[in-house]
Amino acid sequence: MAFLEIKNLHVALEDGTEIVKGVDLEVDLNEKHAVMGPNGSGKSTLAYALMGHPSYEITEGEILLDGASIVEEAADVRAQRGLFLAFQYPHAIPGVTVTSFLRSAINAIRKAKAGGQDDPIPVKEFRTEILAAMERLKVPRELASRYLNDGFSGGEKKRVEILQMALLQPKIAILDETDSGLDIDALRIVANGVNELVSSEMGALVITHYQRILNYVTPDHVHVFVGGRIVESGGPELAHRLETDGYEAFMPPEEKAA
Ligand SMILES: Nc1ncnc2c1ncn2[C@@H]1O[C@H](COP(=O)(O)OP(=O)(O)OP(=O)(O)O)[C@@H](O)[C@H]1O
Ligand SMILES: [Mg+2]
Numbered sequence: 001m002a003f004l005e006i007k008n009l010h011v012a013l014e015d016g017t018e019i020v021k022g023v024d025l026e027v028d029l030n031e032k033h034a035v036m037g038p039n040g041s042g043k044s045t046l047a048y049a050l051m052g053h054p055s056y057e058i059t060e061g062e063i064l065l066d067g068a069s070i071v072e073e074a075a076d077v078r079a080q081r082g083l084f085l086a087f088q089y090p091h092a093i094p095g096v097t098v099t100s101f102l103r104s105a106i107n108a109i110r111k112a113k114a115g116g117q118d119d120p121i122p123v124k125e126f127r128t129e130i131l132a133a134m135e136r137l138k139v140p141r142e143l144a145s146r147y148l149n150d151g152f153s154g155g156e157k158k159r160v161e162i163l164q165m166a167l168l169q170p171k172i173a174i175l176d177e178t179d180s181g182l183d184i185d186a187l188r189i190v191a192n193g194v195n196e197l198v199s200s201e202m203g204a205l206v207i208t209h210y211q212r213i214l215n216y217v218t219p220d221h222v223h224v225f226v227g228g229r230i231v232e233s234g235g236p237e238l239a240h241r242l243e244t245d246g247y248e249a250f251m252p253p254e255e256k257a258a
Helices: 043-051 075-080 098-113 123-136 141-145 154-168 184-197 237-245 253-257
Strands: 004-012 018-027 032-036 057-065 083-086 093-097 172-176 203-208 221-226 229-234
Touching: 004 043, 018 032, 018 043, 018 057, 018 203, 018 229, 032 237, 043 057, 043 075, 043 083, 043 172, 043 203, 075 083, 075 098, 083 154, 093 098, 098 123, 098 141, 098 154, 123 141, 123 154, 141 154, 154 184, 172 184, 184 203, 221 237, 229 237
Parallel strands: 032 203, 032 221, 083 172, 172 203
Antiparallel strands: 004 018, 004 057, 221 229
16 A cells, blocks of 8 residues: 555536546655646646645545545645645745744644644754755755745745755655756756655655656656546656657547647
8 A cells, every 4th residue: 555545536626627537646655756747737736635725625536645534634734644745836934934934844743743742853953954954955054044935036945845845754745846947956956855855754746747857856657647637657768758749649639629
């Protein structure tokens, strides 16, 4: 049984429009999966629904994390249970520094692990950990004391998300379009972050419409996502086929006509 199991998942918008139309996917620890699909195919919608965004309604199907359903759980509980989402468009939080944000996030997870008792990370330990992670992921020191994502460049936002992922140590990390707007160095840092962190303790689901990031992250499994569904799954060679053939070859007949 995989750590994350998605079974026949259907997701609708608030007005009832169905966007995700029956997805089956299993992502285990120590696995790198890539979901690739054209603009508007519903990839971010899938990511938001996995994370529990209130605007996306799960109308059918199941999401199991370590064997237990999370569809009724709020986003914070899903995070405590080991799910992490790096957003395509992360929000700025003026007034909250990167350091204080990371400390609160770590403490929320520690509290959940301690059965609801406060168990804050000692200041010295936090400092050591954050500095080591920033060094490793090449996050400039000065970002730590700035307000989260406030005025950050696209690349800086992504670096800070990878930093967050490294410190929170999720079981399953979902990265949505983390390659968009990244220069080649930032792209490498994101990819190296994924490569380093995926282990017997973590699996990753990388959502993208470019093959580019996959030059640095070699996925074990590639899934082609078109029209709200996974239409084909395979190994890394599938990403290369997409690069040459495009998504057209995978479109269902009714969408080709449209
Ligand atoms: N909150 C929302 N309100 C209205 N429409 C939405 C909302 N969220 C998603 N949609 C619509 O659902 C469809 C799928 O969007 P989604 O963002 O999931 O696509 P995507 O595959 O992530 O695309 P991209 O590759 O451009 O990031 C689009 O037509 C989008 O306009
Ligand atoms: Mg998207």
